[in-house]
Amino acid sequence: MSAPHPERTATDDDVDVVVLGGGPVGENLAQYAVEGGLSATIVEGERYGGECSYWACIPSKALLRPAAVATTSTRLHGVVPTDVDRDALLARRDEWVSHYDDSGQYEWAESAGITALRGQARLVGEREVEVEGEGGTRRLRARRAVVIATGSEAVVPEPYRAAHPWDSRDATAVREVPDRLVIVGGGVVACEAATWMAALGSHVTMLVRGPGLLERMEPFAGEVVADSLRAKGVDVRLATEAGGCERRDGQDTGVGRIHGGPVTLTTGDGSIEADELLVATGRRPRLGDVGLDAVGLTAQDVTDGRLPQWLHALGDAGGEAPLTHWGKYRARVLGSRLTAEAEGRPVEPVPDDVPVPQAVFTDPQVGSVGATEQEAREAGRDVVTSEVAFDGAAGGALLRDDVAGRASIVVDRSTGCLLGATFVGPEAGELVHGATIAIVGRTPVHLLRHAVPSFPTASELWLRLLEDLPTRLRRP
Numbered sequence: 001m002s003a004p005h006p007e008r009t010a011t012d013d014d015v016d017v018v019v020l021g022g023g024p025v026g027e028n029l030a031q032y033a034v035e036g037g038l039s040a041t042i043v044e045g046e047r048y049g050g051e052c053s054y055w056a057c058i059p060s061k062a063l064l065r066p067a068a069v070a071t072t073s074t075r076l077h078g079v080v081p082t083d084v085d086r087d088a089l090l091a092r093r094d095e096w097v098s099h100y101d102d103s104g105q106y107e108w109a110e111s112a113g114i115t116a117l118r119g120q121a122r123l124v125g126e127r128e129v130e131v132e133g134e135g136g137t138r139r140l141r142a143r144r145a146v147v148i149a150t151g152s153e154a155v156v157p158e159p160y161r162a163a164h165p166w167d168s169r170d171a172t173a174v175r176e177v178p179d180r181l182v183i184v185g186g187g188v189v190a191c192e193a194a195t196w197m198a199a200l201g202s203h204v205t206m207l208v209r210g211p212g213l214l215e216r217m218e219p220f221a222g223e224v225v226a227d228s229l230r231a232k233g234v235d236v237r238l239a240t241e242a243g244g245c246e247r248r249d250g251q252d253t254g255v256g257r258i259h260g261g262p263v264t265l266t267t268g269d270g271s272i273e274a275d276e277l278l279v280a281t282g283r284r285p286r287l288g289d290v291g292l293d294a295v296g297l298t299a300q301d302v303t304d305g306r307l308p309q310w311l312h313a314l315g316d317a318g319g320e321a322p323l324t325h326w327g328k329y330r331a332r333v334l335g336s337r338l339t340a341e342a343e344g345r346p347v348e349p350v351p352d353d354v355p356v357p358q359a360v361f362t363d364p365q366v367g368s369v370g371a372t373e374q375e376a377r378e379a380g381r382d383v384v385t386s387e388v389a390f391d392g393a394a395g396g397a398l399l400r401d402d403v404a405g406r407a408s409i410v411v412d413r414s415t416g417c418l419l420g421a422t423f424v425g426p427e428a429g430e431l432v433h434g435a436t437i438a439i440v441g442r443t444p445v446h447l448l449r450h451a452v453p454s455f456p457t458a459s460e461l462w463l464r465l466l467e468d469l470p471t472r473l474r475r476p
């Protein structure tokens with residue numbers, strides 16, 4: 001028998017899988033492990049459900065949906081135009097975040113057979129995790145795997161830090177609506193937050209350093225969203241950076257509250273004063289306090305995937321696409337692998353090049369999957385593209401009287417298979433899954449022509465897209 005570890009005490013726990021972080025990804029991984037017959041413990045330092053449930057996906061979409069319905073009501077003959085009710089909208093958000101009470105999610109984890117602990121977790125050695133919780137310090141030992149699923153944190157660049165600006169937590173948890181709001185950034189958080197803050201009554205100015213919004217998507221996506229934000233009164237300033245940022249009495253007054261006196265930002269065109277500043281300039285994996293150094297690793301090792309066989313990093317912490325559904329997919333794959341290994345079964349193969357889908361809940365929505373035309377060309381693919389107006393199908397045009405938007409597909413010329421697709425228009429997020437299935441199934445476009453969309457749905461855009469391709473590709 002081997003000698004006991006000198007630092008281990010009577011409170012030690014041995015478990016198959018230890019998960020750091022009880023966000024959607026950590027919860028999913030633990031659920032798959034337990035369903036596969038393994039024991040799993042999650043350690044969560046704040047709230048079960050993670051950023052997604054309380055400060056990101058759920059509150060943002062709870063705020064955006066009524067705003068989208070209200071806008072649609074003003075652009076659809078036959079209904080009485082309506083507007084959002086600010087207090088009712090914030091109350092809806094509060095309901096969707098369960099008033100920031102995670103007991104439902106905690107109870108779900110326990111009912112799923114997961115051991116749910118509360119506390120800060122950090123690696124202290126190979127397979128060893130220390131938990132600082134209410135009951136003191138506890139040490140867990142993982143027989144099979146330790147999984148880091150600690151999420152990500154907002155990056156606030158230096159010039160803005162001293163001003164105590166809002167980050168995405170403040171924007172999703174908004175309690176005091178600033179009359180004048182400046183948003184720095186032109187990515188997904190900036191575009192979605194501009195949409196709901198304008199709906200709540202803020203006068204929004206966006207300072208976007210690049211030439212367009214949503215820079216990782218097809219350029220027409222950012223163009224349509226910029227036009228629509230401008231039509232809502234948002235001042236979208238492209239190719240504009242703030243050189244200076246001053247604020248009187250900037251302080252932490254609480255999440256979602258206005259953090260002090262007016263903020264003044266200096267740009268090449270002069271200065272702008274606002275009542276609040278939202279910095280939405282990206283996120284980085286939250287790895288600072290997980291004890292990587294205790295096992296001789298750095299954050300860069302995590303990003304590069306240089307981890308020992310017993311250690312995994314998933315979700316936003318792993319550095320892949322920071323999207324809930326993507327992290328959960330990776331969790332399902334890893335959960336299946338861990339259980340197969342435990343049972344001595346072959347590990348199920350995972351297809352190469354699984355494409356990442358994304359829905360952006362602006363007005364109109366953007367749905368995309370796989371490669372943009374530029375990404376495909378940069379990867380050396382010979383591609384052919386097809387692009388049509390969203391109202392090119394009666395089902396798309398019927399959704400709203402002022403339908404703006406487009407749809408495009410990127411097709412590999414040699415195989416005839418889809419590499420990517422983008423839809424911008426009302427409810428466009430719902431159109432993406434067909435493209436995802438076509439890419440994963442490697443279905444050539446000549447076969448897609450036999451997938452018949454119903455009339456009159458927006459899915460008939462597929463007919464227009466396929467008809468617009470060269471005839472040669474449309475034949476078997």
Ligand SMILES: Cc1cc2nc3c(=O)[nH]c(=O)nc-3n(C[C@H](O)[C@H](O)[C@H](O)COP(=O)(O)OP(=O)(O)OC[C@H]3O[C@@H](n4cnc5c(N)ncnc54)[C@H](O)[C@@H]3O)c2cc1C
Nearest residue numbers: 021023025045050051052056057121151315316322323324
């Ligand atoms: C405003 C906003 C809107 C978004 N909207 C969408 C959307 O509509 N769709 C979408 O797919 N994605 C969206 N995202 C991205 C999405 O929120 C993340 O991809 C998702 O939350 C990642 O899940 P996760 O489990 O990896 O991390 P998280 O949800 O961040 O959970 C990580 C958990 O780990 C805990 N933790 C951290 N360190 C420790 C530690 N040392 N010990 C114990 N616990 C720890 C944290 O408290 C947290 O609960 C949005 C992001 C933002 C900012």
Ligand SMILES: NC(=O)c1ccc[n+]([C@@H]2O[C@H](COP(=O)([O-])OP(=O)(O)OC[C@H]3O[C@@H](n4cnc5c(N)ncnc54)[C@H](O)[C@@H]3O)[C@@H](O)[C@H]2O)c1
Nearest residue numbers: 157185186187188189190209280281282283322359360361
């Ligand atoms: N609906 C959704 O799926 C959804 C919604 C919100 C967030 N998210 C996820 O959250 C992640 C983070 O979103 P985000 O919008 O914060 O990041 P992002 O990377 O999408 O966009 C960051 C923006 O800030 C700009 N920027 C970066 N550094 C800057 C600087 N120093 N000064 C000025 N501008 C600067 C970039 O040019 C870009 O416009 C996204 O990648 C996305 O995956 C998803």
